[in-house]
Amino acid sequence: MSKLSLKKCQQVEIDAADPFKNDVLDRKANIEILTQFITSYEQSIVLCIDAGWGQGKTTFIKMWQQYLKNQDIPTIYFNAWESDYTDDALIALIGEIGLSIQELVGEDKTTAEKIIGRIYKLVANFTKAAAPTIANLGIKAASGGLISADEISTAFGNLSESLVKEQITQYEESRKTLGSFKEALSELARCYADGDAHKPLVIFIDELDRCRPNFAIEVLEKAKHLFNVDNIVFVLATDKTQLGHSIRAVYGQGLDVNGYLRRFIDFDYLLPSPVxxxxxxxxxxxxxxxxxxxxxxxxxxxxxxxxxxxxxxxxxxxxxxxxxxxxxxxxxxxxxxxxxxxxxxxxxxxxxxxxxxxxxxxxxxxxxxxxxxxxxxxxxxxxxxxxxxxxxxxxxxxxxxxxxxxxxxxxxxxxxxxxxxxxxxxxxxxxxxxxxxxxxxxxxxxxxxxxxxxxxxxxxxxxxx
Structure with a gap:
């Protein structure tokens, strides 16, 4: 008897030349409509592809990504679930962008590498260590660094004033940093699009509903607030119902999830149920x-x-x-x-x-x-x-x-x-x-x-x- 050969079902193969070659779910029309939609915007938008577990979201966006590539529209794929072991969603997102630069060629790649170097430095300003807190001073007092109650009270007063000043300074610096960060991102998007202002940089974020609740929320916040740059489009592939459970796990069961998500998601697209x-x-x-x-x-x-x-x-x-x-x-x-x-x-x-x-x-x-x-x-x-x-x-x-x-x-x-x-x-x-x-x-x-x-x-x- 011949040896028994077994294999499990494989992911749908996305043919580079014809991304719809193995499209047994007839997704081509959906992708063509969505492409027309996102390319009609010059502003930054966040689009959510909403579908339940096991409905083919990942295959859909990978098929769409290849279709966009064939239209010379730049894309980046970010699997949020594979990155939620990190403590900072911003670091993970920027890291994925940095890796994708290797796909560029010629002058675009050289320019992009210079821009990403600037972005790395700007991101470092977002992650500076916090200043000493009153709680830290209390530890110092308990350890004998401060002796009398008057000294502690005076130190607390001076520290409060210095903390306020430092926080204001940090806020002013962060505003400047944010402006420079967005300007650099805008340059990077143009670089990806080979200077074509009508081509957006499309960043696909997959598996958000499977992430740790805090990480999922942080990805949403960073995508909306820090990457709110013209010609950058975010496409989230997620089960909004499951994502809602994650959000409520952080903010409480009484939260209006739909209202909360409207702060971050501009448009929803309910992925049609396949045959x-x-x-x-x-x-x-x-x-x-x-x-x-x-x-x-x-x-x-x-x-x-x-x-x-x-x-x-x-x-x-x-x-x-x-x-x-x-x-x-x-x-x-x-x-x-x-x-x-x-x-x-x-x-x-x-x-x-x-x-x-x-x-x-x-x-x-x-x-x-x-x-x-x-x-x-x-x-x-x-x-x-x-x-x-x-x-x-x-x-x-x-x-x-x-x-x-x-x-x-x-x-x-x-x-x-x-x-x-x-x-x-x-x-x-x-x-x-x-x-x-x-x-x-x-x-x-x-x-x-x-x-x-x-x-x-x-x-x-x-x-x-």
Missing amino acids: KSDYIISLAKQLGLDKYLNRNIFSNYPLIRILKDIISLYNLTLREQEAFCNILNIAVRTHFYILEDNCVTFLFLLNILKLKFPDLYKSLNRDNKSTFVSDVLENINAQYTANNTYYLEFLECMLLSVIRPTSHFSYEETIDDYVRKYNFNDVKKQKLIDSFDMVKGFKITIQDLLTIKNAIEISSSFRLN
Whole structure:
């Protein structure tokens, strides 16, 4: 037997010549519209690409970044989550800009290196050590540096006056430094754009919602206040709901998060939900699973259609679909018999339950057959909405047969009981009747379900390359 070769789902490859070559989610139109939008502004703006976890934000902005590069629009990519081990967001941002200068060539690179050198010096002024505080003086007093109460009181008074003067001086210096900092940034942006005033420098900030709350807030503040320079555009890719949780963790649960974020974000763009069923086909092909899925079962009913329907019914995110395919890949290559028609649909179902409803998945055992099946049927029906057009009634019928084998019951009676329990209409009832006719020759037992569960669990023993 040949050696088993396994790999996990890879990130979408962004082709340099054609960034939309592997665009299975049809993002091209969104990117073209957003490009037209940001290039119509000469002022600094902050645009937020808002989408939930696992909806493809990173792939979207990397695809967009390559598209901008092909339009000769300069870009910088900053992964905030990879940088939040630092204590200062400004240092991290400037460091990323400094690294990106290596991509420039010729006179632009030479000029940019001189400008970034000036910026480094200006940033140093923002991070000067604070002056001694009254608390520090108290420590000195306690250690014997000051003796009498009068001396301490006089020293505190003198220190307060000197601190005020020093703080005012520092404020005046910081205002001058900020002006010089922004002027240098503006020069750098022009340098990136090769002198074209109509080309913005686009700085993408990714994974902000995964950062430590304090670091995420600091990135927002620095982007808005220090980088508020003409022709610099910030694009944040984040889940605003999750970012809101981070902000409330710092400022309290009663904070108006939307009001707070409006201080930093000029425009929101809600990333449209992708046609997820197309993505699962792409993943299956990438892993070589398409050869298993491109066959018909249950009277010429396509297996890939069943997969697409159940993925859509449970609304798996793109990231959850990747996890689903990784598990499926290992299961079908190590337990070939679960590809039999009476097992494969349950392989899909149990795999999804493991990802979305782990407690229900774990409850499957030999001693709670009826309870488990009843809970799964209830779970399936909880996913349905009035507009669902998925044809998965055969799955419900097969689950019912686990509890009441066909040799021991009338399927008409079973359907009637099921229809009454969930108050189904006549259309649904007829679908169930048709499905029972379809699956009469297929049997599934509790042992089959346990075998499938074991095949799924094998995936946790593999290390994916």
